Amino acid sequence: MDVKTFFFYLFSLVMLFAAFRVITARNPVHAVLYLMLAFSQASGVWLLLQAEFLAIVLVLVYLGAVMVLFLFVVMMLDIHIDSVRQGFWRHFPLALVIGAVISLEMAAVLFGGFRVNEARPMPDTVAQVAGQVAQASNTKELGVLMFTQYLYPVEIAAVILLIAMVAAIALTLRERRKDNKAIDASLAVRVRSRDRVQLVKLAPTQAPVPVEAAPAAPAEEAKK
Structure with a gap:
């Protein structure tokens, strides 16, 4: 090995x-x-x-x-795991049947693709082309193909993705939205230390509750 x-x-x-x-x-x-x-x-x-x-x-x-x-x-x-697990055994037979069908389909495709036919002599030209393909870098060939033959589709896809990104940022940072908490950078730079915290004295909204006097202790307990 x-x-x-x-x-x-x-x-x-x-x-x-x-x-x-x-x-x-x-x-x-x-x-x-x-x-x-x-x-x-x-x-x-x-x-x-x-x-x-x-x-x-x-x-x-x-x-x-x-x-x-x-x-x-x-x-x-x-996510509540206990609520997700409810009804697991009730749906288990259907899930088992679907999984078996998918496994059989994948097995049929894989076994059909890995069948080895009888070995046939390869012509010299095909052998040379196969050797060149094996030596070439697929990443380099893909890059050359994308930026030569498919250059315009790649540029169009890049522009569309850029527009989508800018639109998503613009929709997220709109100042008209009520739930947006936008901060002006100029105000944050000019902030002063004494403006950060401001103590405000407020009048009490309720009258203080009088504390009841505790009963006097007996004389014997006071001596102890």
Whole structure:
């Protein structure tokens, strides 16, 4: 067993364990963390398959943005685990049937794709092209393709994303909104220390309650 095969089995085992823990973890935060671990192991498998671009995109997009967003949402939500678990065994047969159907469909697709046909001699030209493709960097080829043949679609998508980002910021920071707590930066800079805290003397709204005098202690107890 070479080093590449060892890392493939290592990443695969850890990814399968993390995927199993995603659906069996009792705590939603732990489930999200296991899902992030599964994505990281999948990116390692893609690196072994020489798909560097997909591995980097998986780490940046899913681990760096989407999963962090999921984690913050799950942590901010007040999820009652006991109420979520109610009715689990009632829906378990239907979930088991759906899971079995999905597993059979995936198995049919995978076994159909991994069938090995009879080995046929490869022509010299095809062998040369295959050797050139194996030596080329898929990230470089993808970048050249995106910024040459698909340059205008990439620029249009970038402009649309920029407009969406600016519009989201503008809608969030509108001063007309009643629930917006906007602060003028010029006023914050010119603030003085004596203006930060101001003590105001207010008149009492209720009259003080008179304290009743305690009864006098007996003479014998006073002596003791």
